[in-house]
Amino acid sequence: MRELSLNILDIAQNSISAGASLTEILVKENTAEKTLLIGIYDNGKGMSEEQVKNVQDPFFTTRTTRKVGMGIPLFKLAAEQTGGSFKITSELGVGTRVDALFKTDSIDFTPLGDIAATVSTIVSMNEDKDFVYTRSVDEKDFVFKSADIKKILDGVPLSEPSVINWIEDYIRENTEQLFD
Amino acid sequence: MKSLEELLAIKEKAQAQIAARDADGNDGIRIVVGMATCGIAAGARPVLKALTDEIAKRNVKNVSVTQTGCIGMCQYEPIVEVFEPGKDKVTYVQVNAEKAVKIVTDHIVNGKPVIEYTVGAVTE
Numbered sequence: 464m465r466e467l468s469l470n471i472l473d474i475a476q477n478s479i480s481a482g483a484s485l486t487e488i489l490v491k492e493n494t495a496e497k498t499l500l501i502g503i504y505d506n507g508k509g510m511s512e513e514q515v516k517n518v519q520d521p522f523f524t525t526r527t528t529r530k531v532g533m534g535i536p537l538f539k540l541a542a543e544q545t546g547g548s549f550k551i552t553s554e555l556g557v558g559t560r561v562d563a564l565f566k567t568d569s570i571d572f573t574p575l576g577d578i579a580a581t582v583s584t585i586v587s588m589n590e591d592k593d594f595v596y597t598r599s600v601d602e603k604d605f606v607f608k609s610a611d612i613k614k615i616l617d618g619v620p621l622s623e624p625s626v627i628n629w630i631e632d633y634i635r636e637n638t639e640q641l642f643d
Numbered sequence: 644m645k646s647l648e649e650l651l652a653i654k655e656k657a658q659a660q661i662a663a664r665d666a667d668g669n670d671g672i673r674i675v676v677g678m679a680t681c682g683i684a685a686g687a688r689p690v691l692k693a694l695t696d697e698i699a700k701r702n703v704k705n706v707s708v709t710q711t712g713c714i715g716m717c718q719y720e721p722i723v724e725v726f727e728p729g730k731d732k733v734t735y736v737q738v739n740a741e742k743a744v745k746i747v748t749d750h751i752v753n754g755k756p757v758i759e760y761t762v763g764a765v766t767e
Contacts, residue, residue, distance in 0.1 A: 464684050467766030473683050476712075516669075534680040561710045577688075584688055615650050619657045622708070633645040642685055 466576020467501060467565070470538040474503050475585050477534060479592060481507025483558065487593065488585075490578060491599040492567070498547070499565040499575065519551065526547065538563055544568035582607065583631040587621040589598055596634070598642040600641040607634055662688050671705025672751060673726040678710040681717035686739060690721045693740035697747040706751055719762060725750060734762040 466472050471488060478486040483505035491500040511519070521536040542563035550634040553559040565572055581597045584611045596607040612621070612630065619626065676682070676691045687710075694708050714722050719736035723746060725734055733756045735746055742760050750756045758764055 469683050469688065472678070473680050476678065480712075523660045535679065537684075580688060580692060583702060584691060598683060612650065616654050619654045622695075623653075623661075624695045625653045625657060626650075627695060628741065629645060629650055630697075633650075636645050 464537060464573065467541060467573050468576040468578040468581040470541060471501060471503065471517065472581045472584060473534045478503060478505035478507050479589055481559065482504060482506035484592060487595045489597045490575065492630055494601055497566060498567040499567050501563045503561045506558040509555040509559055511555055515553050517553050541573050544571040579631045579634040582634055583627050585641050586630060587627045591622050598638050598641065603641045603643055605637040662719040671707060673708065675711050675724045676707045677714045677720055679713035681713055682720045682722065687718035687721040689740045690723065690738050690743045693743035694747060697744050701747065701752055703751055719765065735760045736762045736765050
């Protein structure tokens with residue numbers, strides 16, 4: 464993946480497939496420690512201990528069309544190649560938590576990329592699910608909750624192009640404020 | 644700076660458009676973009692964005708854009724499928740944002756599939 468935000472788009476899709484009604488996405492940057500933490504937390508159906516082990520193996524997939532599943536292994540590699548760390552914890556019937564820690568000063572650090580486009584894509588394509596996106600830079604943070612937006616939209620679908628574009632710009636502008 | 648008030652205005656405008664669209668009937672074209680690991684890595688996100696932007700820009704009615712998982716031909720991703728009622732499905736492969744715009748203008752708006760981007764033409 465060329466951007467970490469594409470990994471996020473991919474991993475969040477797992478949460479949706481797991482039937483999560485709420486998925487939280489956290490992107491937390493610590494400029495002093497030069498770290499970036501990406502967390503994807505859901506209340507989906509969860510995984511057994513064995514499944515947690517399996518999803519980290521590139522030669523495992525739940526798909527029947529082929530024998531490889533690269534989503535989690537690629538994300539794990541992206542974190543570990545920076546000298547960071549990767550962790551999945553899961554409980555059946557409760558949900559799954561994925562945490563990836565990146566060292567941003569590593570030469571192998573993949574840029575975060577267009578996270579605003581990623582979040583607006585996830586939110587707009589999954590009308591019936593809720594998402595909370597938290598972007599934090601040192602002491603400042605910005606929280607975007609799809610439930611708040613849906614309340615304002617009052618039945619207008621999130622997939623309306625004008626709405627998608629607004630979400631994207633809203634996230635982009637609020638993120639820029641964090642760096643002022 | 645984008646504000647929630649602005650979203651309220653967008654909502655009101657969209658509500659009027661949706662009402663007009665519903666009056667036209669809802670048997671429209673469905674565009675599906677493959678968004679599994681393979682599709683995303685190959686560039687599906689900008690393709691999805693280009694499709695929705697172009698549809699909005701041209702104010703095309705009765706077209707929905709949705710995402711799906713792995714279609715099974717990862718080497719040809721990004722893949723875009725167009726489902727038109729009463730017609731055969733058209734599968735576009737190795738789509739980028741530029742091709743996506745042409746798919747909307749030629750196929751969706753003018754009813755002429757872009758043969759050279761289809762799986763049949765590319766795998767020949």
